[in-house]
Amino acid sequence: MIWVIGLIAVIFLVILVFINIRKGNLKEKYAVLWLAVSILSIFAVAIPQFVPFLAKSLGFTLPANFLFVVTVGTALLLTFLLSTDISKKQKQLEVLASEIAILKNQINKN
16 A cells, blocks of 8 residues: 555656646756656655665665665755756856946946
């Protein structure tokens, strides 16, 4: 019963990602991350031994340790992507502010 709830939640997440991509609310690089999480979640829910097998294959003693590392890694990757976006937007904002200041200066001179 619990796997059915998990599967419904994952399917809902996939649908939510596609809806937000279509509306333009989610960039493709973030969508790829969310879809990868969704696909791994589908495997984890549909095949109960997937996570323990993967954890053991990668040398983790406990599946919980593996999930913790994956979760922290995903959070760090998302933080890095968001930081790069913020930096790009900050540079664009500085350029726009400079251009507005130049235009205002030209208007005031005339």
